[in-house]
Amino acid sequence: MSTTLRRSLLARLGAAGLGVCALAVVGAGAAVAAEEDTVDVRVDIAPDEEPGVLALTVANDSTSLTEAERDGTDRTFTGKLPTVTVTDTRLPENVDPSSYWYVMGSITDFAGTAGQPPISAAESFGWYPDIVSGNPEGGDQVVAPGDPVDPGIGGFVDAELLASVDSASDAAGGAYSATADLLLRTPADVAAGSYAATITLTLLQD
Structure with missing residues (x-):
């Protein structure tokens, strides 16, 4: 190969090499940010309450009684207990099959707000429980209402509102x-x- 031709080839290879270097430098230069800003990311994670919770909630913290028709010479006043819900998020396998739960109710005497003599709840108050929701339609009952309590039978003390029917494990995972x-x-x-x-109202388990 002649000296002239060799020099020409080396010159072209050198130019190509410089071109690659130039492209590499330009590419690296494009990745450098002119300015920066930041975005903070936050997340609040509540404690995990499932499974393992047997809880009682009441829809309202008060109710009122209003006068109804007289019952003979007596005066009667009626009302509705706010909805009471028992939620069981436990897994059935974690619940003793021989256990059961129930909600009991008790009431104080009716105190007069202006100094009237109190009305004895034991002799004058009663309730008539009813299941609102939770039992499967067309299936066996999982929970049942407590027995009705009529006024004047000797005492409204620890009256049952609702209870699991057979086993607390059957009610696990429901409300x-x-x-x-x-x-x-x-x-x-x-x-x-x-x-x-x-x-x-007290939720108990035996």
Whole structure:
């Protein structure tokens, strides 16, 4: 190969090499940001409550009784217990099949807000439980309402509102709601005025 031809070829190869370098430099230069900004990312993760919770909730913290038709010489006042819901998020295999749960209710005497003599709840108050939701349609009952309690039978103490029927494990993974019709029966000569009482609802498991 002549000296002239060799120089010409080396010159072309050198130019190609410089071209590759030039492209590499330009490419690297394009990846450099002229300016930057940031975006903060936040997430709040609540404690995991499932499975493993047997809980009681009440739809409202108060209710009122209004006068109904007289029952003989007595005066009667009726109302509705706010919906009570038992939620069981436990897995059936984690629940003792021999256990069961139930909700009990008790009530204080009706105290007169203006100094009237109290009305004895034990002798004057009753309720009539009813299941609102939770039992499967067309299937066996999972929960059942408690027995009705009539006024004047000797005491409204630890009355059952609802309970699992056979086993708490059968009710695991569900939510069950109940309410009750409330009834207060007083003598006709009861002192006029406002009265207040408190129902306590307790979820228990044996």
